[in-house]
Amino acid sequence: METLLQNPWFVIPLRIVIVVGFVLTAVPVLVWVERRVLALMQIRKGPNRVGPAGLLQPIADGIKLFFKEDVLPEKVDRFIYFLAPAGFLIPVLCAPAVIPWGPDDRLTPIADVNIGILFLLAMTSLTVYGIILAGWSSNNKYSLLGGLRASAQTISYELAMGLSILSVVLLTGSLSMREMVLNQQGELGLLNWHVFRFFPLGLIATGIFLVAMLAETNRAPFDLPEAESELIAGYHTEYSSMKFAMFFMGEYASMVTISAVMVTLFFGGWLSPLPFAPFTWIPGPIWFLIKLGVFIYLFIWVRATLPRLRYDMLMKLGWLRLLPTALVNLFLVAVILWWRS
Amino acid sequence: MLNSYIPVLVLAVLAAVLAVGMVVLSFLLGPKRPDQRKLSPYECGVTPVGSAREKFPVKFFLVAMLFIIFDVETIFLYPWAVTFKDAPKAVQAFNLIEMGVFIAILFVGYFYMLGTRALEWEESERAQPRRVQLSDVARKLEPASREEAVLPR
Numbered sequence: 001m002e003t004l005l006q007n008p009w010f011v012i013p014l015r016i017v018i019v020v021g022f023v024l025t026a027v028p029v030l031v032w033v034e035r036r037v038l039a040l041m042q043i044r045k046g047p048n049r050v051g052p053a054g055l056l057q058p059i060a061d062g063i064k065l066f067f068k069e070d071v072l073p074e075k076v077d078r079f080i081y082f083l084a085p086a087g088f089l090i091p092v093l094c095a096p097a098v099i100p101w102g103p104d105d106r107l108t109p110i111a112d113v114n115i116g117i118l119f120l121l122a123m124t125s126l127t128v129y130g131i132i133l134a135g136w137s138s139n140n141k142y143s144l145l146g147g148l149r150a151s152a153q154t155i156s157y158e159l160a161m162g163l164s165i166l167s168v169v170l171l172t173g174s175l176s177m178r179e180m181v182l183n184q185q186g187e188l189g190l191l192n193w194h195v196f197r198f199f200p201l202g203l204i205a206t207g208i209f210l211v212a213m214l215a216e217t218n219r220a221p222f223d224l225p226e227a228e229s230e231l232i233a234g235y236h237t238e239y240s241s242m243k244f245a246m247f248f249m250g251e252y253a254s255m256v257t258i259s260a261v262m263v264t265l266f267f268g269g270w271l272s273p274l275p276f277a278p279f280t281w282i283p284g285p286i287w288f289l290i291k292l293g294v295f296i297y298l299f300i301w302v303r304a305t306l307p308r309l310r311y312d313m314l315m316k317l318g319w320l321r322l323l324p325t326a327l328v329n330l331f332l333v334a335v336i337l338w339w340r341s
Numbered sequence: 342m343l344n345s346y347i348p349v350l351v352l353a354v355l356a357a358v359l360a361v362g363m364v365v366l367s368f369l370l371g372p373k374r375p376d377q378r379k380l381s382p383y384e385c386g387v388t389p390v391g392s393a394r395e396k397f398p399v400k401f402f403l404v405a406m407l408f409i410i411f412d413v414e415t416i417f418l419y420p421w422a423v424t425f426k427d428a429p430k431a432v433q434a435f436n437l438i439e440m441g442v443f444i445a446i447l448f449v450g451y452f453y454m455l456g457t458r459a460l461e462w463e464e465s466e467r468a469q470p471r472r473v474q475l476s477d478v479a480r481k482l483e484p485a486s487r488e489e490a491v492l493p494r
Contacts, residue, residue: 012348070371074380086360093356111348139393140382148401155408162415173426242367312462338433
């Protein structure tokens with residue numbers, strides 16, 4: 001086993017299977033959880049016919065989508081129309097490559113590159129190309145508007161996100177995500193996590209990241225790109241069959257990825273919240289999954305609770321509130337860091 | 342050094358194979374029963390009006406320009422943040438002042454951006470319904486105006 005784990009020809013495929021396998025299995029489970037939880041919150045039953053408690057519903061949906069007619073509308077720009085879903089899904093699947101899921105560095109991350117978090121930011125930005133190309137090539141007014149809105153929103157909130165990540169980079173002194181987790185290790189347990197550092201500065205950075213992460217994944221209350229009451233489905237109005245499913249999958253996979261980033265940056269990654277006996281018996285990856293589950297549940301909870309923002313309010317929140325707050329917060333973190341050194 | 346990127350490359354190739362495979366499979370597997378109505382752009386079942394290749398608000402373009410400016414500045418902060426922690430205290434003080442100046446200049450640009458009203462989405466503001474005042478309601482309830490409404494000119 002040890003010699004096998006030294007062999008790159010064995011280890012690299014193994015890591016890819018672990019991470020991508022997890023993300024891709026999480027998608028149908030997440031779809032099921034979301035539909036059930038939303039239903040419960042609205043006093044409905046939700047899917048409960050296919051399999052026990054409707055558990056097989058997402059799989060049935062997936063198989064159905066494979067055999068649905070793949071409509072190719074006459075006015076679309078064919079090459080880009082086919083390219084866009086792939087251009088969206090590839091960066092989404094590449095993004096989790098740098099996230100460490102547990103303490104064993106032979107199994108995860110797929111690639112422990114020294115620019116970790118920058119790679120992740122780059123990949124999440126690349127998904128905008130898929131969205132805007134899909135919106136433009138569909139030759140449909142709703143799609144065009146959805147694509148434009150999605151790209152303007154994603155780039156606006158990416159600034160705030162990048163700046164809130166910078167406070168973590170300041171605290172760690174490295175861009176590697178493994179270093180960021182190790183930096184949160186200590187005798188104080190969860191008080192050592194980046195959320196509670198330099199109270200309330202860490203908390204503010206976490207809050208900004210939380211809002212930006214909802215906006216980056218185009219989820220409610222920032223789901224204007226696909227506002228079904230005005231834009232039908234936004235940039236994927238003209239997509240059918242598996243090409244639609246690719247946008248759908250990509251969106252849920254990026255939810256998983258960005259929640260994992262949140263856990264890694266601010267909530268101690270795989271570390272246990274209390275550093276003594278009964279808690280340290282639970283292995284690191286389990287802790288990671290528990291924390292991941294909390295944030296994914298938060299996505300669903302927010303969707304069931306908050307109404308959608310108006311577009312000008314959305315832009316103002318991003319540029320007038322989050323961006324200056326993040327900049328000032330970053331500077332204060334640097335000042336305290338200098339004061340204490 | 343570059344060796345650590347090989348897994349990323351492998352992953353990217355795999356993701357590309359998966360994505361292209363899904364596009365091709367769905368194209369091959371599904372039935373093909375096209376007709377004129379199905380192939381026309383979807384506009385809630387109504388016959389499409391005009392073309393989708395229309396003008397769109399320049400504000401979106403402006404937001405993209407602002408993003409480029411501010412994002413370059415954010416990226417410029419990254420190397421500073423990485424080296425800040427491990428530097429000696431005197432160097433840290435220098436770095437701090439330097440970055441204070443940088444962020445101050447950034448804020449000058451930021452307030453200039455606000456001054457040019459680059460982020461005012463006027464169209465949506467004009468579309469906002471007018472606030473109903475109590476006096477408006479009172480005027481509506483006056484007998485004179487009610488007569489006006491009942492009697493056609």
